[in-house]
Amino acid sequence: MRRPGHEIGIGKCSPWGIVTHRSTILSFGGGSVAYVPDSVYEQFQQAGLEHWSVRTATGSTWMHEREWRLPRPRGTAGIASVQAVLVGDINWRPSLVEARWVDRTTGDPVTGEEASPYAELVHELPRLWRESWIWVWDPQHETVVKHPPGTLC
Template identity: 50%
Template sequence: MSASERLDSILRSELLRSSKPYGVECACICFSESPPAHLAHLIADRQFEPWGIVVTREVVLDAGGGAVAYVPDDVYTQFRAAGLEHWAVRTGTDSTWMHEREWRVPVPDEPKTITLGVQLTSLRAVLIGDPGWRPSSIRTGMWIHMQDGTPCHVCGDPFCQEITELPRLWLESEIWVWDMAARAVTRHPPGTLI
């Protein structure tokens, strides 16, 4: 999936799927800690795509996650020997991951997912790279007659259409639109970009 397709999937399903970080046996959900200046560095300088979700540290901690330790090779070997390599990143000369300031939520039994609506009940924000982008609408199962506005059922009438709506997380979250020229986000209150 492209970055925008992945974000669309997350918003519609309210699921974050785990994967195994490089060199790690335990599946995790991974986050990058990004204050505004660091977010600009990741997107503008490191070429990360400006599509994603923004959560708070408390949400990650409540889901059983935490900050990853950035350690020398000999200490990383000790983490690995203890089966805890998912909590550490090597800082050797060939390590290229230091810029991420990573946080992880371990999910040891694959295939397992964390449901945003349960473990992660809300988002701080949704980050998008295109001000005109909107997530795919979700089917509601409710039908309405488009001429008179009365409820109807699937009946073959071309004016009887299913009502759709934007995903809950999109409507309830602040939307951050990346502005490449300004190297910053423009913030929109919840429910205003519909």
């Protein structure tokens, strides 16, 4: 098993990932991606399962990865199944998402822009970021620093 942050350290992946247990992924019907030669990849494609495989031919840019995937609609696994979010930079934050509507004059929640002429859409960090442990890769010490939920918001 590679140490956490290996892909971040070598600069070959996006600056974040989800940390969970293998048993959790398996319980939701997920599994590891197959790393296969072109001829086998073609068989995955013909079966409509190319999303479960990665080519290993010369020139493949994905050989450093060992990823797991869930064949589920977005959000099905749930935040409780996430152990942490791993990031490669203490200053990195995910994009803000649309969170809720409020009346900008009172701060009270409203159902949408049709509910009040003063309705305003509030954007905030995703729930996963706010409610999960955030592990930050420290390249100088080659370790992860663990931050409790809500402390990097």
